[in-house]
Amino acid sequence: MARKQSDYLAALLSDDEIETEAATGVEAASPPPPPAPRPERSRGTTLLGRESALARVASGEVRQVTQLLLDPARVRPWPGNARSYAHLSEESCRELIDSMIAEGGQKVPAVVRRIEGDPDHDFEVIAGTRRHWSVAWLRAHSYPDMHFVAQVVQLDDEAAFRLADLENRARKDVSDLERARNYAEALKQHYGNHMTRMAERLKLSKGWLSKMLKVAAIPDSVLDAFASPADVQLKPAYPLAQALDDGGKAPAIRKEAQRLAKEQASRRSGGRPGVVAADVIKALLAAPEAGRVRPEPKSVLSSHGRPVASVQSSNRQGVTMRLHAGSGARRDEVLEAVRNLLDLLDDEGRGLRP
Missing domain, CATH: 1.10.10.2830 (Arc Repressor Mutant, subunit A)
Structure with a gap:
């Protein structure tokens, strides 16, 4: 997972300028043990290699990533993430919690950024919300020394959104509705x-x-x-x-x-x-x-007992009527029949009134 995370971070944010922070004032992860002494004849090559590596970092070709060990209580979830922090639970994070216990801590670092103006928090989680919740749960349940491992980056909200979205795409426990x-x-x-x-x-x-x-x-x-x-x-x-x-x-x-x-x-x-x-x-x-009630066709009969006018349909597009030939009705009777049908439809809420 760590390699995949590194790959998608590089691919996603390759067009953004991101600076990693030093671990000043924050407990940093323990450095690896010093390498064994090298033979005298290889020291020149080692120095050249170090100079070359430093030059690549300075040029921006290689980015240094600092991993910090943080107290999860000083880290808040970023509200722009699709995952609902409030709906996380011991049950939904059980597999991750068991993995942290078995491995002696969090192995895959989360991604956080520093925040200002919040006296209760120093960072917010951009990617790694479940890891943050699980570490906080473990610290409250018999593992007080468990640390939240994170990489600190500087990026704006839009880049943070893209980063969080890319991580969530691979998560089956982030629903389509949450993402939508x-x-x-x-x-x-x-x-x-x-x-x-x-x-x-x-x-x-x-x-x-x-x-x-x-x-x-x-x-x-x-x-x-x-x-x-x-x-x-x-x-x-x-x-x-x-x-x-x-x-x-x-x-x-x-x-x-x-x-x-x-x-x-x-x-x-x-x-x-x-x-x-x-x-x-x-x-x-x-x-x-x-639930749709299909009304019976409505019609008005003439004095001879024959249909004068009838309603064929009534919907949002309008009312369709049929004027019947051979009814024996006079013109004024036909117009009166149409008026009566329109009044009847209006009473039912299906007429032409706005």
């Missing part, structure tokens, strides 16, 4: 609502990003229909997000979501498993058709 809402917020905060620019910076498909932003717009009242927000995945949720944009379907979907939310709450309180996401989405998408 993170993208929606970043679109406003970092990219001036320019989706094309955001897609280019993140190296994502514009179409895929558009779908993520659409899913991010699903309101909380509808999300309550799911057993957990983590169940909301991009592919099945996208048609639901589209349906909510339809003014004729949205009310029925919201009403069904309220019913499902109550059922989910009842199941949780009773210790029963919730309704699975696939069934929730199926019920929500079917709600407009299930």
